[in-house]
Amino acid sequence: MDSDSIDSADFSKLLLGPGPSNVPQRILKAISNNCISHLDPDFFDILDEISKNLKNLFKTKNETTFAISGTGSAGMEAAFANIIEKDDKALIFNSGLFGDRMADVASRYGGRVIEVKKEWGKNFKFQEMKEAIDREKDLKVVAIVHAETSTGSFQPIEELGEYLKNSDIIFIVDSVTSFTGINLEVDNWSIDICYSGTQKCLNVPPGLSPITFSEKALNKIKKRKEKVQSWYLDINLLKDYHEQSRVYHHTAPVNMLYGFNEGLKICLEEGLEERFSRHQKVSKYFDSIIKSTDFGFFVDKESDSLPMLKSLVLPKSISDDLRLEILKNDRIEIGGGLGHTKGLIWRVGFMGCNAEIKNVDIFFEVLKSYV
Amino acid sequence: MDSDSIDSADFSKLLLGPGPSNVPQRILKAISNNCISHLDPDFFDILDEISKNLKNLFKTKNETTFAISGTGSAGMEAAFANIIEKDDKALIFNSGLFGDRMADVASRYGGRVIEVKKEWGKNFKFQEMKEAIDREKDLKVVAIVHAETSTGSFQPIEELGEYLKNSDIIFIVDSVTSFTGINLEVDNWSIDICYSGTQKCLNVPPGLSPITFSEKALNKIKKRKEKVQSWYLDINLLKDYHEQSRVYHHTAPVNMLYGFNEGLKICLEEGLEERFSRHQKVSKYFDSIIKSTDFGFFVDKESDSLPMLKSLVLPKSISDDLRLEILKNDRIEIGGGLGHTKGLIWRVGFMGCNAEIKNVDIFFEVLKSYV
Numbered sequence: 061m062d063s064d065s066i067d068s069a070d071f072s073k074l075l076l077g078p079g080p081s082n083v084p085q086r087i088l089k090a091i092s093n094n095c096i097s098h099l100d101p102d103f104f105d106i107l108d109e110i111s112k113n114l115k116n117l118f119k120t121k122n123e124t125t126f127a128i129s130g131t132g133s134a135g136m137e138a139a140f141a142n143i144i145e146k147d148d149k150a151l152i153f154n155s156g157l158f159g160d161r162m163a164d165v166a167s168r169y170g171g172r173v174i175e176v177k178k179e180w181g182k183n184f185k186f187q188e189m190k191e192a193i194d195r196e197k198d199l200k201v202v203a204i205v206h207a208e209t210s211t212g213s214f215q216p217i218e219e220l221g222e223y224l225k226n227s228d229i230i231f232i233v234d235s236v237t238s239f240t241g242i243n244l245e246v247d248n249w250s251i252d253i254c255y256s257g258t259q260k261c262l263n264v265p266p267g268l269s270p271i272t273f274s275e276k277a278l279n280k281i282k283k284r285k286e287k288v289q290s291w292y293l294d295i296n297l298l299k300d301y302h303e304q305s306r307v308y309h310h311t312a313p314v315n316m317l318y319g320f321n322e323g324l325k326i327c328l329e330e331g332l333e334e335r336f337s338r339h340q341k342v343s344k345y346f347d348s349i350i351k352s353t354d355f356g357f358f359v360d361k362e363s364d365s366l367p368m369l370k371s372l373v374l375p376k377s378i379s380d381d382l383r384l385e386i387l388k389n390d391r392i393e394i395g396g397g398l399g400h401t402k403g404l405i406w407r408v409g410f411m412g413c414n415a416e417i418k419n420v421d422i423f424f425e426v427l428k429s430y431v
Numbered sequence: 432m433d434s435d436s437i438d439s440a441d442f443s444k445l446l447l448g449p450g451p452s453n454v455p456q457r458i459l460k461a462i463s464n465n466c467i468s469h470l471d472p473d474f475f476d477i478l479d480e481i482s483k484n485l486k487n488l489f490k491t492k493n494e495t496t497f498a499i500s501g502t503g504s505a506g507m508e509a510a511f512a513n514i515i516e517k518d519d520k521a522l523i524f525n526s527g528l529f530g531d532r533m534a535d536v537a538s539r540y541g542g543r544v545i546e547v548k549k550e551w552g553k554n555f556k557f558q559e560m561k562e563a564i565d566r567e568k569d570l571k572v573v574a575i576v577h578a579e580t581s582t583g584s585f586q587p588i589e590e591l592g593e594y595l596k597n598s599d600i601i602f603i604v605d606s607v608t609s610f611t612g613i614n615l616e617v618d619n620w621s622i623d624i625c626y627s628g629t630q631k632c633l634n635v636p637p638g639l640s641p642i643t644f645s646e647k648a649l650n651k652i653k654k655r656k657e658k659v660q661s662w663y664l665d666i667n668l669l670k671d672y673h674e675q676s677r678v679y680h681h682t683a684p685v686n687m688l689y690g691f692n693e694g695l696k697i698c699l700e701e702g703l704e705e706r707f708s709r710h711q712k713v714s715k716y717f718d719s720i721i722k723s724t725d726f727g728f729f730v731d732k733e734s735d736s737l738p739m740l741k742s743l744v745l746p747k748s749i750s751d752d753l754r755l756e757i758l759k760n761d762r763i764e765i766g767g768g769l770g771h772t773k774g775l776i777w778r779v780g781f782m783g784c785n786a787e788i789k790n791v792d793i794f795f796e797v798l799k800s801y802v
Contacts, residue, residue, distance in 0.1 A: 077470075080466045097446060315636035
């Protein structure tokens with residue numbers, strides 16, 4: 061990690077929730093550059109650079125790799141809106157809020173959604189996913205969340221991609237929280253559509269969704285009988301602007317894209333492997349201390365737990381209200397539970413530049429001052 | 432106008448196109464503030480302030496008034512996605528590219544679209560709009576662009592709103608280019624859904640779409656038989672986050688919203704009337720000089736022409752390529768034509784803080800150096 065980008069970050073609050081994470085000054089500075097036109101050749105150079113850098117980080121050669129002009133949830137919607145045609149059968153492996161969201165989005169776009177559900181905090185084993193897929197005929201889409209932000213659970217997807225590779229099934233992966241924090245290989249794992257967010261391990265403010273489409277996905281979209289229902293997210297139109305012809309579609313969010321490019325550069329300067337092991341190191345350190353407290357792990361197995369987002373079961377002695385007290389008094393954000401875990405768990409994030417041993421120490425020091 | 436916000440703007444390029452316009456340093460500084468969580472009570476205060484300021488500028492009491500997390504085109508999509516149910520009849524008055532876009536978006540969401548078309552650069556008279564509406568039975572939506580960015584044409588809408596007021600028809604207005612540049616009165620003109628962009632007269636970078644929904648619009652949405660097709664733009668879910676309950680929907684684009692709020696404040700400090708007359712003054716000055724050149728006006732009547740965006744017919748002696756030459760050599764952006772006007776017209780914008788006599792002088796001085 062370029063130490064400058066960590067040290068120079070003057071955090072007004074320490075964001076140890078599930079995102080947004082803290083934004084290095086270098087990225088904030090880029091965002092505050094003067095705005096130029098979305099049709100300026102100088103801006104096209106920036107778009108080219110973004111695409112090149114993003115391909116490197118997604119580990120893909122996909123030509124159609126850029127940022128959707130909306131948050132990670134807009135990326136999710138772009139994936140399903142483009143791929144799903146009326147009555148397309150979509151199998152969704154769901155073990156958290158973002159699995160629920162996938163099912164909702166896919167069905168809004170006319171998909172026949174089959175959900176395979178699992179208790180929150182658990183992940184799916186390849187064998188059971190294979191069996192679920194084999195049970196279904198005429199499956200068009202399989203979708204899964206790589207890193208479930210609502211539970212802190214890690215979902216291995218490599219074998220699943222390998223299994224779907226030679227089928228006609230489109231493989232959609234949500235990498236909102238995993239991207240640049242743990243290994244993700246779009247091409248090697250045969251992912252057809254992969255989307256992410258910017259406000260997690262990338263440390264760019266929320267507002268954009270990096271996305272990539274394989275040739276296989278684009279071919280399915282080309283054969284659609286009806287137009288993509290969303291004009292704003294129609295990949296046929298977005299491709300024209302983001303790739304060669306630069307035809308105007310909508311006005312790209314210029315300043316956010318300045319910051320996004322800076323975030324991508326910071327990752328590439330550090331190197332992905334270095335970045336992954338930094339997250340692992342901090343996670344192991346955090347876990348080793350948690351074991352000596354009254355907190356429980358919401359995700360049972362250590363190897364199933366995300367390094368950048370730790371989900372903790374609150375002991376009876378600690379009220380969820382303490383989070384807001386800490387935010388107010390100590391200017392440290394900790395995430396609460398979503399859905400039925402509200403009030404029962406905390407989600408503690410060490411994402412991107414926040415994945416530092418010192419932040420773990422700060423977390424426990426502050427906690428100690430209250431309990 | 433707070434002169435500080437103009438003078439302190441260190442423009443690397445002078446943006447005299449159809450938007451984005453130049454962004455004052457004060458707004459860029461706000462955007463580069465440290466990011467905090469979208470669920471932080473301090474951020475909720477900012478959202479409250481945004482809603483209050485936006486209501487003032489839209490001249491509305493509508494509770495549901497906030498910024499969509501996407502550009503102006505996402506605002507357009509939010510309007511139609513929420514209001515249109517399958518086979519709803521939508522009448523669209525279309526005299527430019529953004530009229531075309533409305534028709535496309537409305538039909539993607541299942542609307543039966545009736546387009547009343549007019550030559551680009553012309554606007555609709557109330558009497559003909561009234562007749563078109565009277566011809567149709569069971570009309571659910573009437574939509575029109577207040578300021579057509581593709582042509583520079585101004586469309587009066589006050590009488591149309593008055594006519595639709597006591598009907599069940601939902602009145603949608605695109606104010607992307609007009610908002611804070613010319614008068615717009617959402618409540619007095621009985622507009623049901625009004626959306627805009629940030630990168631025009633507001634001088635905020637592109638990326639958000641201010642929007643407002645009347646009770647009449649929300650009531651139609653409440654009665655929908657099917658879910659809104661777009662999850663990301665579903666007003667039922669967005670309302671929960673942006674109004675009282677603050678339930679998490681998607682991660683709001685925090686830093687862009689910092690800048691947006693600053694842009695709203697700048698408008699309110701100057702005052703809308705002052706701002707409108709500044710745009711008029713600059714427009715009149717520009718027109719008076721154009722008359723002595725070989726350029727023609729694309730919009731015939733001066734009163735039908737937008738003050739913040741002037742469309743000029745190129746004389747034979749000037750090639751459209753000159754725009755790119757000026758951008759490269761003089762760092763001044765001028766907009767080209769869209770659709771069938773490409774190569775034939777220029778669009779010259781004096782939007783928000785760019786509406787200054789000195790910018791008109793700069794435009795003509797630079798032009799003189801080439802022709």
